[in-house]
Amino acid sequence: MAEQLVLDLARVEPPTFRNFVAGPNREAVAALGRLAEGALHESGILLWGADGVGKTHLLRGIVAAAAPLRSAFFCAKPADVPMEPDRLPASSLVAIDDVDGATAEDQARMFTLCNALAAHGGQWVAAAHVPPARMALRDDLRTRLALGLVFEVLPLSDADKPQALATYAQERGFRLGDDVIGYLLAHGRRDMRSLVAALAALDRHSLATRRVVTVALLREWLQRDLRL
Secondary structure (H helix, E strand, O other), rough: HHHHHHHOOOOOOOOOOOOOOHHHHHHHHHHHHHHHHOOOOOOOOEOOOOOOOOOHHHHHHHHHHHHHOOEEEEEEEHHHHHOHHOOOOOOOOOEEEOOHOOHHHHHHHHHHHHHHHHHHHOEEEEOOOOOOHOOOOHHHHHHHHHHHHHEEEEOOOOOOOHHHHHHHHHHHHOOOOOOHHHHHHHHHHOOHHHHHHHHHHHHHHHHOOOOOEEEEEEEHHHHOOOOO
């Protein structure tokens, strides 16, 4: 059983708020959490930022957080937006990725969706590469998106990563020494998705083997030639 857990180390956990290292994005994550719970009365939230900063992770995270409380849907692209949004359950939450890549037909459906959600107590979350003012979208849709809360999702700098990883470990219930963080940054992949997956895997492995997370444990794992 312990060996199977070791072989399972490379598994990336489903995106949630718990395994997103917020860093400079704590305000955005907090707002998303309130929206998921129905405690935020804005029409929606727009997240914008460069590729790789975690926008899709946050969209999937809010759908996962909201699902036990309300109907929640993830649209990987604007073309996935429901064609008959009036049939969605009341108070639904719809998360839409890559909205600034919407075609004219997609934009019409998104505009209809925004109106339907507003009429039935629902809300939306959207992600884009640029803020509303720079989106090449029809004016009425761009205005709808700008009326919600707007957050730029910022990447973690290399200088911020050690503290962010230590905080993430603490929130999972274990302590991460500076030597472990330094070894991981020096020998593992440096993008946050891989770093967080590594810590989650080490946490599972340390629990399975009843060993504290140390450099020795980390080195043993990295040398197994598993992909993080």
